[in-house]
Amino acid sequence: MMHNKSKAIQDLYPDELAHCYGCGKNNLDGYQLKTYLVGDETIAHFLPDEKFTALPGSVYGGLVASLLDCHGTGSAAAFVCVQENINLNEVETIPVRCVTASLKVDFKAPTPMGVELKLRGKLQSIEGRKIWVDMTLSADDTICATGEILAIKIKD
Numbered sequence: 001m002m003h004n005k006s007k008a009i010q011d012l013y014p015d016e017l018a019h020c021y022g023c024g025k026n027n028l029d030g031y032q033l034k035t036y037l038v039g040d041e042t043i044a045h046f047l048p049d050e051k052f053t054a055l056p057g058s059v060y061g062g063l064v065a066s067l068l069d070c071h072g073t074g075s076a077a078a079f080v081c082v083q084e085n086i087n088l089n090e091v092e093t094i095p096v097r098c099v100t101a102s103l104k105v106d107f108k109a110p111t112p113m114g115v116e117l118k119l120r121g122k123l124q125s126i127e128g129r130k131i132w133v134d135m136t137l138s139a140d141d142t143i144c145a146t147g148e149i150l151a152i153k154i155k156d
């Protein structure tokens with residue numbers, strides 16, 4: 001089944017909360033990761049620059065972790081919006097911003113350089129301000145890393 005892609009979650013953060021190095025639209029030196037809600041999951045894509053090399057030909061694990069971090073907080077915000085019946089395509093900003101309380105990363109295979117990486121997120125559960133999201137980071141059809149984030153919705 002085809003699902004429409006939402007606007008990018010990070011483009012809906014209010015300006016004053018959009019300076020994150022990993023995903024802030026207002027950080028011109030940052031990665032500017034974009035997370036989209038597609039059906040009941042979230043996706044993002046990223047092509048690392050060669051400067052993020054670990055061993056020749058493979059991507060530095062810290063970058064992998066930071067992509068999971070920002071995809072995780074973006075996914076958490078998206079899933080809260082779904083719970084609160086906020087249609088991401090009908091708003092200019094969202095009243096939801098999440099920060100990382102805990103991030104677990106398992107590195108399953110070397111992440112190859114020169115390949116667009118795909119991140120996917122699935123809601124595990126929401127309990128009050130706590131949102132748990134399961135993630136994968138893949139290159140072609142190989143899952144290179146999995147992640148689990150506990151994101152906390154910041155108070156108004």
Ligand SMILES: CCCCCCCC(=O)SCCNC(=O)CCNC(=O)[C@H](O)C(C)(C)COP(=O)(O)OP(=O)(O)OC[C@H]1O[C@@H](n2cnc3c(N)ncnc32)[C@H](O)[C@@H]1OP(=O)(O)O
Binds near residue numbers: 069097101102128130
């Ligand atoms: C403001 C916009 C910033 C944009 C950031 C961009 C995204 C990021 O990369 S964030 C950067 C890395 N993360 C951080 O710097 C966060 C640092 N930590 C904090 O600020 C706080 O600890 C914070 C906001 C996560 C939680 O604090 P606070 O809002 O006071 O809530 P608090 O009551 O302590 O915790 C909420 C719940 O989460 C639980 N919790 C908090 N941390 C953890 C943890 N590490 N593991 C398990 N549970 C946790 C608490 O036990 C509590 O549970 P319950 O409600 O059941 O009692």
